[in-house]
Amino acid sequence: MRKIFIIGIGAGDPDYMTIQGIKALNAVDVFFMPDKGADKDGLQKLRRDICARFIEKATYRFAEMRMPERDIRELPDYKDNIDKWRAAVTASYERFIAEELTDGQCGAFLVWGDPAIYDGTMRILDEILAKDSLAFDYEVIPGIGAVQALAARHRVPLNRIGESVQITTGRKLEAGWPQDAENLVVMLDGRQAYERVVETDVEIFWGAYVGTEDEILIAGPLADVAEKITAARETARQTHGWIMDSYLLRKREAN
Ligand SMILES: C[S@@+](CC[C@H](N)C(=O)[O-])C[C@H]1O[C@@H](n2cnc3c(N)ncnc32)[C@H](O)[C@@H]1O
Incomplete structure (x- = not known):
């Protein structure tokens, strides 16, 4: 049986690697390196640096994988196009795993931050398994994601006592402040959605490149x-x- 790890490598600082993650790294024969286009050279370099730093025996290899282009202009219907693109991604992951990993070997995807937050790797592997054409077992190793790193660097809890926290995207925030939400963590915001928040009495804790030497924090x-x-x-x-x-x-507390 092929075995695959999805390993959360943390959101920038190699010291975010967990002991569980390091143990998994050391069991891997092949690291799958999908080139997502948007994935910057620096992010790929961090993956390679983490392997060099934490793996004791250099018997592993990297397998680079070109991802299908995502052209959202191709179809007028955004959802149709995303579905089409996802199917192409799943098919290329399946081909790649079948070609690069032999039976009995262990492969891994090194996921930025935590694999449970805005990352498609689990969904893709589940889709491949559902097709029943390629057998493998997979395990997920959690990582320190941007959400935890941001809170730690600002020294701020995500919620005040008894409050909820909602994790959302810039695109969703543009549609308005979600009903009943008290604390919002906003990710994937390429359009500065915070500029269009109409609520008053809101505090922001912002961070860029958190956990790296280029980190910027403003609150x-x-x-x-x-x-x-x-x-x-x-x-x-x-x-x-x-x-x-x-x-x-976060909405400031009423006095
Ligand atoms: C595709 S999501 C991946 C999130 C990742 N799985 C995680 O747990 O951090 C990419 C988004 O994560 C956020 N992000 C990731 N690393 C970050 C960092 N070091 N500093 C600030 N934001 C970060 C940004 O909002 C970015 O647009």
Whole structure:
């Protein structure tokens, strides 16, 4: 039987690797390296650095995998196009695993942050297993995701006593503040959705490249710091060519 690990490698700092993750790394023969296009060179480098640092025997290899292009302009219906693209991704993962991993070997996907947060690897492997054409067993190793890293670096709990936390995307936030939500963690926001929040008395805890040497943290009342965050994003994007940032939005407690 083939065995596959989905290993959460943390959201930037190699020290985020867990002992469970390191044990799994050391059992791997083949590391699958999907090239997602949006995945930046620096992120791939971190994966290789983690292997070099934490694996004791250099008997493993990397298998690089080109992913199908995602052209959302191709079809007028966004959902149809996403479904089509996902099916192509699943098919290419299946081919890749079948070709690169022999029976009895162990493979791994090194997932940025935690595999349970905005990552499609589990879903893709489940889709392959459901087709019943390729047999393997898989195990998920949790990692320190951007959500936990952001909270730790700002030294702020995600919720106050008894409150809920909602993790969402910039695209969803643009549709308005979710009903009854008290604390929102916003990820995947390429369009600065925080600028269009109409609620007053909101605090923001923003972080870019959290856990890396390029980390930037800004916090304060949203109305006061929104422009500063937008300027920092713009400068960072120009400097690095890309940005990964997340933020916690919280309604301030009524006195
Ligand atoms: C595709 S999601 C992957 C999330 C990942 N599985 C996790 O647990 O962090 C990518 C988003 O995660 C967030 N992110 C990942 N790493 C980050 C970091 N070091 N600093 C700030 N945000 C980060 C950003 O919102 C980015 O758009």
